[in-house]
Amino acid sequence: MGGARLGVLGGSGLYAMDGLEEVREIQVDTPYGPPSDTLRLGRIDDLEVVFLARHGRHHSYTPTEVPYRANLWALRSLGVRWVLSVSAVGSLQEQYRPLDMMVPDQFIDRTHQRPLSFFGGGVVAHVTAADPYCPVLSRLLADVGDSLMPPGRQLHRGGTYLCMEGPAFSTRAESELYRSWGCGVIGMTNHTEARLAREAEMAYATLAMVTDYDCWHQEHASVTVELVIDNLRANAALAQQIVRQAAARVGELRPASSAHHALRHALMTPAEHVPAETRRRVDLFTSPYWGPYPD
Numbered sequence: 001m002g003g004a005r006l007g008v009l010g011g012s013g014l015y016a017m018d019g020l021e022e023v024r025e026i027q028v029d030t031p032y033g034p035p036s037d038t039l040r041l042g043r044i045d046d047l048e049v050v051f052l053a054r055h056g057r058h059h060s061y062t063p064t065e066v067p068y069r070a071n072l073w074a075l076r077s078l079g080v081r082w083v084l085s086v087s088a089v090g091s092l093q094e095q096y097r098p099l100d101m102m103v104p105d106q107f108i109d110r111t112h113q114r115p116l117s118f119f120g121g122g123v124v125a126h127v128t129a130a131d132p133y134c135p136v137l138s139r140l141l142a143d144v145g146d147s148l149m150p151p152g153r154q155l156h157r158g159g160t161y162l163c164m165e166g167p168a169f170s171t172r173a174e175s176e177l178y179r180s181w182g183c184g185v186i187g188m189t190n191h192t193e194a195r196l197a198r199e200a201e202m203a204y205a206t207l208a209m210v211t212d213y214d215c216w217h218q219e220h221a222s223v224t225v226e227l228v229i230d231n232l233r234a235n236a237a238l239a240q241q242i243v244r245q246a247a248a249r250v251g252e253l254r255p256a257s258s259a260h261h262a263l264r265h266a267l268m269t270p271a272e273h274v275p276a277e278t279r280r281r282v283d284l285f286t287s288p289y290w291g292p293y294p295d
């Protein structure tokens with residue numbers, strides 16, 4: 001992982017990354033269309049870091065419309081092997097209080113309108129998703145976060161992220177259902193990225209910023225954008241600090257992850273039976289196993 005880069009995906013309220021040096025804007029074309037925005041490539045110490053605003057810098061894409069495949073393809077094409085993502089989430093359990101943070105270790109998928117794989121069209125792959133977030137990168141992120149949390153606020157290690165389709169927030173019945181499933185937090189973006197990052201052999205971890213109690217809590221107002229934004233503002237500087245220090249730590253440790261060879265035993269279709277166009281589309285991911293596809 002010598003020359004590998006770190007990707008940072010900023011979510012709601014995090015449209016740029018502080019502390020990046022020598023920043024260049026890069027436009028990337030992908031087989032899955034254009035990413036949400038130009039990518040910003042800079043440096044933190046000796047590590048090259050690529051920042052991308054998931055919804056675009058002006059928050060123009062709904063959670064359904066975010067071009068997740070283009071975003072992850074673009075990162076991987078720039079040599080990214082670790083991804084830190086930042087997301088706003090609602091809390092589904094009393095102990096996750098607004099302004100707390102969580103580094104989730106599981107998700108449940110309730111989306112139904114998004115592509116979830118780079119594969120298909122004549123090539124089949126089944127990656128392992130038992131631990132959908134990289135445990136090594138998640139631990140690094142949680143350790144850094146823990147050391148920076150102000151008194152009275154907590155960083156929670158592990159927990160289940162319920163990914164809903166949106167864009168409307170949940171009904172109270174849905175919120176209660178997810179609580180009964182033991183989910184910890186709710187959002188609209190994270191699992192899609194985690195799945196695609198795994199297929200693209202990038203280690204992925206999330207800093208989830210708790211902004212509200214969704215709509216189930218008797219003593220707290222139901223979630224609104226205003227509430228989310230107020231709490232994101234209050235947490236923005238801390239989130240930036242955590243991401244910057246976690247990035248520096250990734251640069252020092254360059255942690256190995258099983259995600260880095262997720263496709264080793266996942267590809268089902270023999271290379272010679274994959275249509276040429278498909279072969280070209282997935283070549284970024286399959287070339288370590290099948291060799292580069294000649295143009």
Ligand SMILES: CSC[C@H]1O[C@H](OP(=O)(O)O)[C@H](O)[C@@H]1O
Pocket residue numbers: 010011012013054055063086087088089166187188189190225228
């Ligand atoms: C602004 S509230 C709903 C919005 O916030 C979260 O965004 P992200 O995960 O990109 O930080 C949630 O997933 C929704 O997209």
Ligand SMILES: Nc1ncnc2[nH]cnc12
Pocket residue numbers: 088089090091169170186187188211212213214215223228
């Ligand atoms: N309650 C909530 N539901 C879905 N996404 C969110 N993002 C922040 N709060 C949320």
